[in-house]
Amino acid sequence: MTQLLITAVIWTGMAFFFSDMNAQSKAIFYLVTSWLLFLIVIILRTLLGKRKSK
Numbered sequence: 828m829t830q831l832l833i834t835a836v837i838w839t840g841m842a843f844f845f846s847d848m849n850a851q852s853k854a855i856f857y858l859v860t861s862w863l864l865f866l867i868v869i870i871l872r873t874l875l876g877k878r879k880s881k
Contacts, residue, residue, distance in 0.1 A: 831866045838863050 841848075841856050848856060 834863050
């Protein structure tokens with residue numbers, strides 16, 4: 828959960844400067860976006876799995 832929050836803060840900062848990014852910076856932005864989405868899916872699966880098992 829902490830990793831999700833830290834990554835979300837970094838992603839927000841990068842999104843603010845998206846128009847000033849070059850191609851390499853945009854590639855890093857897309858990697859961070861992919862990682863953020865992956866973390867969201869994993870956390871949701873974990874929460875729903877715990878909820879379902881109760």
